[in-house]
Amino acid sequence: MTTAAASPDAPDVARQxxxxxxxxxxxxxxxxxxxxxxxxxxxxxxxxxxHTDGSMKLYHYRAQTDEVYRIPLLVVTSLVSKPYILDLTPxxxxxxxxxxxxxxxxxxxxxxxxxxxxxxxxxxxxLRRIPDCVERVLEDSGEPELNLLGYCVGGSLxxxxxxxxxEAPVRNMTCLTTPVNFKGxxxxxxxxxERYFDVDRIVxxxxxxxxxxxxxxxxxxxxxxxxxxxxxxxxxxRDDKYVKSFMMVDRWGADQIPFPGEAFRQMVKxxxxxxxxxxxxxxxxGRRVDLASVRVPMIHAMAEHDxxxxxxxxxxxxxxxxxxxxxxxxxxGGHASLVAGxxxxxxxxxxxxxxxxxxxx
Amino acid sequence: MSANETNxxxxxxxxxxxxxxxxxxxxxxxxxxxxxxSTEEFSQGLGRNLDVFLHFQKTMNEAMGSYFTAMNxxxxxxxxxxxxxxxxxxxxxxxxxxxxxxxxANAPAPDAAPPARPKRTKRPSPPPEGGPAS
Numbered sequence: 001m002t003t004a005a006a007s008p009d010a011p012d013v014a015r016q017x018x019x020x021x022x023x024x025x026x027x028x029x030x031x032x033x034x035x036x037x038x039x040x041x042x043x044x045x046x047x048x049x050x051h052t053d054g055s056m057k058l059y060h061y062r063a064q065t066d067e068v069y070r071i072p073l074l075v076v077t078s079l080v081s082k083p084y085i086l087d088l089t090p091x092x093x094x095x096x097x098x099x100x101x102x103x104x105x106x107x108x109x110x111x112x113x114x115x116x117x118x119x120x121x122x123x124x125x126x127l128r129r130i131p132d133c134v135e136r137v138l139e140d141s142g143e144p145e146l147n148l149l150g151y152c153v154g155g156s157l158x159x160x161x162x163x164x165x166x167e168a169p170v171r172n173m174t175c176l177t178t179p180v181n182f183k184g185x186x187x188x189x190x191x192x193x194e195r196y197f198d199v200d201r202i203v204x205x206x207x208x209x210x211x212x213x214x215x216x217x218x219x220x221x222x223x224x225x226x227x228x229x230x231x232x233x234x235x236x237x238r239d240d241k242y243v244k245s246f247m248m249v250d251r252w253g254a255d256q257i258p259f260p261g262e263a264f265r266q267m268v269k270x271x272x273x274x275x276x277x278x279x280x281x282x283x284x285x286g287r288r289v290d291l292a293s294v295r296v297p298m299i300h301a302m303a304e305h306d307x308x309x310x311x312x313x314x315x316x317x318x319x320x321x322x323x324x325x326x327x328x329x330x331x332x333g334g335h336a337s338l339v340a341g342x343x344x345x346x347x348x349x350x351x352x353x354x355x356x357x358x359x360x361x
Numbered sequence: 362m363s364a365n366e367t368n369x370x371x372x373x374x375x376x377x378x379x380x381x382x383x384x385x386x387x388x389x390x391x392x393x394x395x396x397x398x399s400t401e402e403f404s405q406g407l408g409r410n411l412d413v414f415l416h417f418q419k420t421m422n423e424a425m426g427s428y429f430t431a432m433n434x435x436x437x438x439x440x441x442x443x444x445x446x447x448x449x450x451x452x453x454x455x456x457x458x459x460x461x462x463x464x465x466a467n468a469p470a471p472d473a474a475p476p477a478r479p480k481r482t483k484r485p486s487p488p489p490e491g492g493p494a495s
């Protein structure tokens with residue numbers, strides 16, 4: 001009889017269910033702490049501001065080791081989002097990891113664009129602000145050269161700088177999910193179709209492109225995301241580490257900043273419409289961005305499930321530069337989780353350390 | 362009999378089945394929407410909506426701007442611009458204040474050495490046995 005066979009185990013099953021519910025409730029409360037965090041601590045790795053230019057700040061992270069690698073590392077962040085994705089929270093911070101590994105780390109925070117920043121062009125970033133910051137880092141560190149690391153559009157800006165400064169005092173280049181082929185940007189490239197997307201009208205009317213518009217565009221890339229993300233969190237509510245990591249990255253994703261108007265106009269016209277970075281026709285202030293002239297060792301890490309900068313958009317970067325020492329790495333994860341997800345510390349960070357450490361002495 | 366017993370006493374993993382279904386559904390719905398949004402018609406519609414929004418925004422800005430100017434009242438843009446400038450001045454003051462305080466507190470004696478920084482002598486750790494982990 002099936003009932004007879006099942007009945008001895010019935011209390012066990014009930015106990016198991018009860019225990020699971022208890023665990024979910026008990027540990028769920030811990031997870032809920034992260035869900036209800038109103039003002040989580042972000043960007044808290046100790047640092048000093050050593051240079052400002054308008055809303056831009058150049059940070060120097062305080063050393064946490066007795067000795068550091070000789071060559072300083074300058075991180076160029078994206079224009080699209082706030083830079084604290086790289087310094088999310090203690091224990092989940094790429095900056096904290098690098099500092100603890102003994103790197104002398106500097107970071108360019110472009111700041112939240114104000115109305116007066118709407119006139120900033122790509123030239124202002126690649127030909128003026130990055131070279132200024134490079135000078136400041138060399139001056140502050142006392143070294144004649146540095147390593148560059150660019151995340152997302154920050155990598156594109158760093159490549160524009162290198163492509164216009166063959167004499168740049170840069171020893172190595174690290175790109176993280178850096179787009180160079182803007183025809184490979186999936187839906188973004190469709191939506192900015194030259195025939196229907198009036199970028200001039202947007203910039204002329206609004207100045208900077210509001211964060212809300214950008215956030216809506218990012219949300220539209222994964223239309224079900226707003227619905228399924230909370231379900232995923234509830235499903236793994238017992239995993240405190242996952243919940244914390246997810247909520248922090250999610251908060252960062254929603255903390256969208258405006259995009260400087262003129263730079264947006266240029267990006268759409270030159271990069272999306274003409275694909276000028278890939279075609280080698282991009283000119284900044286009359287200077288051609290010659291990526292073939294970039295010969296420094298370079299690594300490019302990309303995310304397997306990056307829906308913001310798909311593989312097709314990032315992959316050609318290594319083929320465009322003239323570096324002989326070039327390495328491509330494709331790791332599991334998405335655009336943000338690659339650098340800040342719960343598994344970044346097991347995937348990207350050790351790989352970066354392995355590659356950079358031997359090139360930083 | 363024993364096979365029946367095993368089937369009937371073991372708990373089916375509903376949560377795993379549900380998880381798989383949810384993942385699958387999400388992927389399918391995303392694919393469906395993405396396909397829909399990658400059509401030329403969608404781009405065209407998006408552009409048209411954006412135009413309407415911008416036209417509305419521009420008209421509103423102009424109308425409100427004229428109204429406030431006529432009333433001799435600063436517009437939102439004027440107030441925001443003023444706020445931005447104040448913020449910039451505050452930031453500059455804060456920077457100057459911080460520098461001034463730091464300079465006062467840490468004013469070195471004329472012959473004092475600059476604050477010690479870690480030596481730039483770090484070498485990479487040797488790879489573990491069997492080569493570097495990847």
